[in-house]
Amino acid sequence: MGLRRSTPCVVEPSRLTTRDVLSEAVAGMLQRPGRSALTALGTVLGVGTFVAILGLTATTSSQIDSRFNLLTATEVTVEDIAQEQNEFADPAFPADADARIERLGGVEHAGVYWTVRLEPGTTVRSAPVGDGADGEQIDVVAASPGALRAAVPKLAQGRLYDDFASKSGQPVVVLGASVAARLGITTLETSPAVFIGDEPFTVAGIIDDVKRRADVLMSVTVPRTTAEKLWGPPQQGDAKMLIATRAGAAEQIAHEAPVALRPDHPEYLKAVPPPDPKTLRAGVTDDLNQLFLLLAAICLVIGAVGIANTTLVAVLERTGEIGLRRALGARGRHITVQFLTESGALGAVGGLVGTALGVSTVIAVALVRDWTPVVHSATVAAAPAIGLVTGVIAGLYPAWRASRIAPAEALRR
Template identity: 45%
Template sequence: MHPRDLLNEAMAGLLARPVRSALTTLGTVLGITTLVVTLGVAATAGNQIVGRFDELTATSVTVEVPENPFPLVDWAAVSRVTRLRGVISAAALAESERSANLSVRSNDIVDPTRVTDQTLTVVASSPGLPAAVKGRMVEGRYFDAGHISRGDKVVVLGLHAAKMLGVTRLERAPAIFIGTQAYTVIGVLGDLKREKSLASAVLLPPAVGRRYGLSTVTRVLVNTGLGAAELIAEQAPAALSPGNEALLQVISPPSPTRARDAVEGDVNALFLILGLVSLVVGAVGIANVTLVTVMERVAEIGLRRALGAARRHVAAQFLLESTLTGLTGGIIGASAGIVVIVAVCAAKQWTPVLDVRLAVMAPAAGAAVGLLAGLYPALRAARMEPVNALR
């Protein structure tokens, strides 16, 4: 047989019963869809759940200080935060729009072969910034209270800013220029776990930062011990600005209760989607089987109609059959599901948790699926004429 003739015969066989072929194809489509959805949704939900647990173990608290005619937080307030029980490190930052794009260059010599003039962000900070951003000094050291009290013209560069300016070694105390003012580079800060944007910034002591509008604290970064973030988020505003704590905005990780509820919601949503897809696959299977049954019992349907059965009687018969099929499947499925849950929990030494309402509603859901799946086959059986069916 020629392959073209074989293909034509196969297409003719499919098109001879288009509805039945469509239902059969739909079953395959939904089966593959279930596979893809199961893998995709499981991976997505798994990533979401991991993210929830990452939030749970977070120990970072940020206090945002809004603009105010009078400074709400002074630089010395950071020391009060560090004395709170559970605080590991803390640092204050001052940022402004004026200092967001300043011209910074590594020397005052015009070199056509190198780009020495860069537009960088200039930020003032307290001495504890390296610990607060969970970074390390790649080169040199960070400025301390001595530099601040003396008003030394020193800066620390973020690692990316240092590379942009070509500052690689500090043995000869290189200088950079912010506008026309020269500053000595005493350190390079890198490997930031928090506030990674500071890798491209120039960091100044607070006394020097006043020249660029960086006299007011705008943010306070706090690192806490595991489990202390929620408490510190409540106490930090009062320590930073007594009497004005309501004006400060605190950004903290979610509480363990909220994280647990979020994880539970993600897992329930995942398996609800998978369960609904499985129900649709089951409905297509019932519809397909019921339709085949109608085709095989054409003579019986014709005989019943010839003996006086009305269309509604034939439709009710097949609807009841498909409903009973779904109900039986629901009862068996619920029972098997309970057995599997208990078996898995016994094997894993878990405590089984089962909503009794689910076990009661499962057979009803199976009956409803069977009823909906049998609608089209029942209507098709009811529309048969007795003469045509008997012929």
């Protein structure tokens, strides 16, 4: 009787196809949809913040450019540096400084101003009634009419003093709205007056806002000639000139102004042209990016912690399932891939939703502010990938722990 040869039993290695991995990941998320949604919320917030911040930064940068061109790019300041050149030199600005500069092509308004150095203890008070009757310590600024016009003021009441009031040394003042409130002056219908020390002044107007030189709002402004008559000329280095130019003329005016003012000693004056708009925008954009991207990173970390926590809880809850899969031939790497895919899918979904919310936020803010929304395509493309990577990183430890579960121990549970 012959012996039969036995056929060796070949065990096929277990395989986990891409389709199986994706279907298991979707099934894992849909098994508890509420918890999955809450888990992805952190990633939604992080990615949404990331997209919104970069979009809003790009949008506001374009607004910085336009506002810069309208205001800062048309502003030139001239400083008196005669003392640095010659300690015996007189103040550099001539009496007709405004007229000399306004004759230059491209100049709209120009004027000299300085903070008056009053005697110690000199106060400003309203006369003779009002909350400010006891006097306030308030800066007094001497300014020619051109300097006030160059500041682009918005009047709440009254008017600015004119060239006639300045040339004749009239005792008139212009108050900032906050200063008027401190002095108890609410209306000009009663022709209120203020006292600077013992000198009376009629209030010509109240300024509500300015586009240049915001310190005007916190000061009492008097005509230049009036200040020189009462308190003397400015001391060396105190006086400055503010020049408002037409667009594109600032650089040229900055070169011409010292020569026009002091052809004998142009070195006594230093003209400060507007800064480079590209440098200004880059500085502002970098500051905004650093500040708000830190916030986005914090949100992403919170989202990653949420995904890691939920995935770890899912591993503990599905210990029996993992043990059964291992008993049926699933390898440790298959379990790892399964849970990494699930956490990555949560992160990717959160990234997609966050991208949509971030772009919507940028568009909504731009519409409200009447801006042009700017969102770079690279930002939109990278945001979902950031969510995916966040989810995968968050799932590394739970997936590794799931792959270490022994089949026999898992089935006993």
